[in-house]
Amino acid sequence: MKSYVFPGDIDESIMQIGAQPFLYMRTDAFSEINKESERILLDLIHCTGGRTIIYTGSGTGAMSAVVENYCTTKKKAFVIDGGSFGHRWFQLCEYYGVPAVDYTVPFAKEIDYADLESSIAKEQPDVFLCQHHETSSGQLFDLKEISRICHKYQVSLVVDVISSFLAEELSMDDLDLDICVTSTQKGLNIPPGLSVLFFSKKLDNYRFNHKGYYWDFDDNFSNLKRGQTPYSPATILYLQLHARLKQLQAEGGEQKNIEEVHRRARYFRTLCQQYGWDIPAENPSMAITGFQTRDTSERRIFKGLIEKYETYIMPGSIPGFYRVSHMGLQSDEELDQLAQRIHEFE
Numbered sequence: 001m002k003s004y005v006f007p008g009d010i011d012e013s014i015m016q017i018g019a020q021p022f023l024y025m026r027t028d029a030f031s032e033i034n035k036e037s038e039r040i041l042l043d044l045i046h047c048t049g050g051r052t053i054i055y056t057g058s059g060t061g062a063m064s065a066v067v068e069n070y071c072t073t074k075k076k077a078f079v080i081d082g083g084s085f086g087h088r089w090f091q092l093c094e095y096y097g098v099p100a101v102d103y104t105v106p107f108a109k110e111i112d113y114a115d116l117e118s119s120i121a122k123e124q125p126d127v128f129l130c131q132h133h134e135t136s137s138g139q140l141f142d143l144k145e146i147s148r149i150c151h152k153y154q155v156s157l158v159v160d161v162i163s164s165f166l167a168e169e170l171s172m173d174d175l176d177l178d179i180c181v182t183s184t185q186k187g188l189n190i191p192p193g194l195s196v197l198f199f200s201k202k203l204d205n206y207r208f209n210h211k212g213y214y215w216d217f218d219d220n221f222s223n224l225k226r227g228q229t230p231y232s233p234a235t236i237l238y239l240q241l242h243a244r245l246k247q248l249q250a251e252g253g254e255q256k257n258i259e260e261v262h263r264r265a266r267y268f269r270t271l272c273q274q275y276g277w278d279i280p281a282e283n284p285s286m287a288i289t290g291f292q293t294r295d296t297s298e299r300r301i302f303k304g305l306i307e308k309y310e311t312y313i314m315p316g317s318i319p320g321f322y323r324v325s326h327m328g329l330q331s332d333e334e335l336d337q338l339a340q341r342i343h344e345f346e
């Protein structure tokens, strides 16, 4: 089996942890692991003096937590809706009754930042929700521009970096971000099931709301002081996360991983060019390649690859549009073979 979806193929030593006996969570040993994971995570995203919450739950759980605990304390949210993940922020705001502006951006297009700035000036929101990388199209947004606008109009900036963390350059300090969200099955390249929230030091004394029992920030923060979680954590995933973070730490941080993701993406894109597949994203992220084949029947290539080669790629919302993740382990030879096989079904 070969996987070009999330999380893609995973390092063997990380997979092995899932087959071993694991420690009990209410121990000092578990607390130490949890605290060390927090320290490494904050280093990797450059969030000096910040805090994290690691949740047992996928990325959407953590997005929901942000809206329940934080956005409900605000008067008006402003959402960049550039695809299905951006739209999810908007739906969460609607669900929890947070007034929100749904700022739509056409599929795979860059934001018109001048227009965005005038909308912010007009709407006067106090919290801004966006994606760094809108994974549904492969479009990467310009966080420097977004951050500049948010700071000019004093809007708190929350970014879903679920599919850009460890795949693209990212510094919470430099961009002055308030909250970031990620999850384990993307750039971290371990199984799905955990999500991570990063909080800037500026939010140390913030009075969060209490609108969601399970995801309550203050309850989590008070348990985390002892390295514990309020409820049973997915212990094995916490161990896999810790082991993966130690690997990244041993590599000297996130740089090597980011370079490798970029190298794979560049290589696969030369193959797309050879086969004449267009990459519609105006400013494509390196985390995945979203490309348009000549396949006109929905999912033919997707299904063919599974049936004949036990290989997964991601189908997109448009017939013939597929996505290949570069965040899992993959060699140039494997990418050559993948492109050939996609072409075979085309």
Ligand SMILES: *Cc1c(COP(=O)(O)O)cnc(C)c1O
Pocket: 058, 059, 060, 061, 085, 131, 133, 134, 135, 160, 162, 163, 183, 186
């Ligand atoms: C994967 C992803 C999510 C979260 O999805 P889950 O399935 O809940 O982990 C959210 N936002 C983006 C940009 C993503 O790529």
